[in-house]
Amino acid sequence: MTFDHASVRTTLKPWGRRDLGPWASNGRQDSPVGEISFEYDEPEGRERLLLLKLLFTREKLSIQVHPDDTAAKSMGMASGKSEAWYVLAADEGAQVAVGLKRPLTQVEFRKAAIDGSIDELLDWQDAAVGDIFYVPAGTVHAVGAGLVIAEIQQRNDTTFRIWDHGRSRELHIDQALAVARLEPASSRKMSRHITVERAELVACPFFTLERLDLCADTRWELTAGRESWAMIAAGSGTIGSLTARIGDGFFAEADRADIRVGRDGMSLLFATAASAPAADLLRELPAKDRLKPDLADIDSHRERHDVIPFPLSGAAL
Template sequence: MPIERASVRAMHKPWGVSDLQPWSDIDGTGDAVGELWFERADKNAPVPALLLKLLFTSGPLSIQVHPDDTFARAMGMPNGKSEAWYTISAKSGAQIGIGLNRRVTPRELRASISNRSIVELVQWRSVAKGDVIFIPAGTIHALGAGIVLAEIQQRSDTTFRLFDYDRHRELHINNAVAVANAWPLPSPANPTRLTDERTVLVASRHFVLERVDLQEASSWALVAEPETWILVLDGHAAIGLATVSIGQVVFVGGGRSSIEVGPNGLTALIAYPAAQPIDSLLQRLCELSTPLVQSAAPADLIAHAKART
């Protein structure tokens, strides 16, 4: 059962940022970074079904849409792309666009692209820290400026742009109109509290996204699916023999491993490919860890984890 600290790939974007602190030490000065992709450290490992990212916006992204599995496979691609966003931070007035504010025909959608009124056709809403948005394939969507978010998605790089704010990148109008659900997105389900520690943010056909909030100096057994991604939002811990802190990601290849939480607790996102939450995902081992962990540095956490792994 591999437990790996994920490698990070920076993706430079015209709408990205130069300062990624505290999430990364990567410097975007001179070449703005818009996305951090978290990938298997073992480059020879099988390609995961999901892709975990962090996004940083200083300007609006294109208005875009992704195909569903049926359309993608008809085009010779392995799958489509549904995704979910967890808002880490958002400046005052920051907005996201999800779906349209009214139903339109394909002809009307084409016309709105040509006359640039598609910006007014998108359903914009304010966004704040902690907001969760599920974006099924086929949903027209966009991100505004001033947002940092985590994204979990089906592994696909197929994006059809409808509008790009005169950045002179290619548009994909025919494909976008063909795959788009040109109507308002139904109201999403609210997050579900499973336990004091686990909140299910999204449970979809392709993946589950949870937030976990673990008490300081506590010990846990993680019973993971064959592909499980863990992104630390706050605090630090030892997961198996890997120590992680804010902005770092661990890939767990399934099975049972330990989590030893540091003195400041742990808040993390956990994503895995399943249609519903796994009841046995997280099991508390004891009320509190030993005093060693309560005052632990990362090296101490590793030593304590070895005894439990």
């Protein structure tokens, strides 16, 4: 299977934003968009393990929790939902909440969920560009306003909403109590350099998330040994025969691709369904093999996916 552009679908959310630039080709929307999800469909309809998203927040999201694998399977689902966040853009004072300030009893939790004081019991943390947060399934969490976040998660969108800041959407307090860890969480992660170009952001039992920072006018070979998702976070170039610009998503499985980096360099977020980084993921090609991409040609023949609103069914953020 070759590296290919991922398609995108958008989900309208009351807490979303109308300005999606530069992450979408159609940067201004008529209705608030909360999520862009990257998808890749094949004729045989294989079920993917991971889901890569972009979140756009103008207001606080609901306070929520996701089931772990054990709880999810008891409900007839294939997996739980652990996730990780990488902050792409942040307004001054933007925050996320991961875990509680202190342990709570179920009685305390239920009361706080009903009257909304649960918001004050969350461990709110400042969020800035480049920050990384890991949110294991069962962790009570929320995303604040003024953020653009890249999220990689297990492919299960089951969300139990605990508090929705006075919005009229359904709450799921009983279900949340059944799966939530009512305690503080260690969420903020520090990147670890594997090589000069590769930084491990998160490695957990379900996925690995890396950032690849490639210098201008270089050429690389990228090898995906299993299900992998990539998104261009900065710069431009080509991946195989495909143009690669900010906001573009890619999918690959058991294949290699030739990356030619443009004059502004390129940063990719790269997620794979493995618990540790692959040793042979990235290889720089010798200088004699490098060919500078023609960026004028890239711009004139760029293939981008327009944003089309997609209503999401069931409980969500």
